[in-house]
Amino acid sequence: MFLANLKERLASLLSVSADDFVYPVPAELGDLSLPLFALAKSSGLSPAALAQEKIKLLEQSDLPEAIQSFRAVGPYLNFFFKAGVFNREALFDIEKAGPDFGRLAVGRQQKVMLEYSNANTHKEYHIGHLRNLFFGDAVFRILAFNDYRAIPVSYINDFGIHVAKTLWQWQRANYKDVDAPKGWLLGKCYAEASNLLLQAEIKEDGGLEKEKMKTEISTVMKEIESRQGKNYELWQETRAWSIAYFAEIYQRFGVRFEHIFYESEVIDDGLKMVAEFLQRGILKNNQGAVIADLEEYGLGVLPIIRSDGTALYPVADLALARLKFNEYHLDESVYIVDVRQGLYFKQLAKIFELAGENLKISHLGYDFVTLRGGMMSSRNGNVITYSQIWDEAYTRTRHEVVARHQDWEIKRIESTAEKLAVAALKFEMLKVRADKIITFDMDEALRFDGFTAAYLQYTGARLASILRKNETLTADYSLLIHGKELSLAIMMQRFPEAVAKAGFQRDLSILARYLFDLSQVFNDYYHEVAILKAEPALSSARIGLLRSLRQVLVNGFSLLGFDYLEEM
């Protein structure tokens, strides 16, 4: 990391921290800058006077070779780099590091389990789930890149009351012979069941009808819980459909889990834990239900078991949290779940604290996805499902690819279109900070210009096309003295900083924006400078510059979870 080292050397000469440096906003002011406001305060000098002091210090020092000049501009100390030297060192550095360029050894192999994609079987998979999946996967990738022993897991809710609702409607609607993915049909049944219940509630005299439905659903639920009978068998069959459907989605998006937990597998241990915690007074009976009373900690009340004796969500989660630490000996267990469950995870952590179990569990929240027409809800069917958005995205990318490459084989067209669609969707979800609500708009999300994955991939494809035409491997990079070459090299050297910041803040939008900025710098350069037609030695050096840029893009794309395309 040449730029980082350069900053360290300057920092040590000036007795400041490398983190104090900034990059001047109007680039004409310099390549690197040191604002002296904060330092001036402790020294008792004005920032401008301190700048003069530092200038004197620098004049007497043995400066790094890459520094061309420096100058004080008011309270700032600005440095200019020697393009030839900087570029030579910067590119050697990237070539040497290759796929590891940007990697940071901060994780020290700490074991961090990341739980995400907590989908429900028997319910629709929608764009909200996609945000969770892409965010979780990218956090996993960046932590793994930064030397954490990150363990991606998914926890599937296959046992709640929603299952009973779905199966109840499934038997009434009889969709067995409808030509559609079965996982999708189950989601449809869930929405229909919820709707029927809602309608019964609104209707005058609907009370009786609703009670009848609820009783029927409750019967289904109890049969599943008893693990025998027709409904249990139906549960097994339909559950398998959903699981296969999820596996398809994960494969399409290149997401892998080290393990998948199921609610049905931990629920029994959860019930035992509830009994144990009841006995120890950590949980208590109240109005026929079992609750965790956390009022005195300002965390309200968490219901654990319904007054009809059936289990609520936390039962299985209690057992799962314990199981994770016992089986994997974790340093930390992170739940990547919608911010709306923030209170719930505080409650969960508090219960373990009260039980004297020191489990480091934390909640990494992100905000939800909403639609122009209002909040998404699978209960009333106001959703954009995974299959809808995928079909639309793929249709559009395929259309674009066909328009440009009539000569390509179908297989190639389809594979390129698929990669573009995957990248477009992932980038759309990752480019916004996690604590922002995404108001999803299909046309907006599936654009291919501006701040999009297609722009990044197009940048990559253009430079790959040049690299195919000239594969010279040796060159003298100190010939790269164009101002835009220096800008590009500095920007490339800032990749490790972007990775570090994105990883530390667990905010992938930082990396997304960095890659976009980097691409803009290249596209500007591309239009201004001839690469293949420059005189041979210079052309070779420029080819080397592009090779390094490709490496940075490849590394960056892979952290966000999409492919670098050679042609598009």
Add this chain to the structure above:
RNA sequence: GCGCCCAUAGUUCAAUGGAUAGAACACUAGCCUUCUAAGCUGGAUAUGUAGGUUCGAUUCCUACUGGGCGCACCA
């Protein structure tokens, strides 16, 4: 009622307390006999309100306004 999050250009988003608040989309004027025009160049427009801390506030603090979310049997 209590708690959490958000408020920047017509729209969607940026900006470790620091230099002239940046992009993208849309609108508009240009650029393909240089390597992929899914590109590039130019043009207008913005910090919700009132205070406070500070040499300096989009950023920190307080109040208010507006929007969203969460708070006992949903997950």
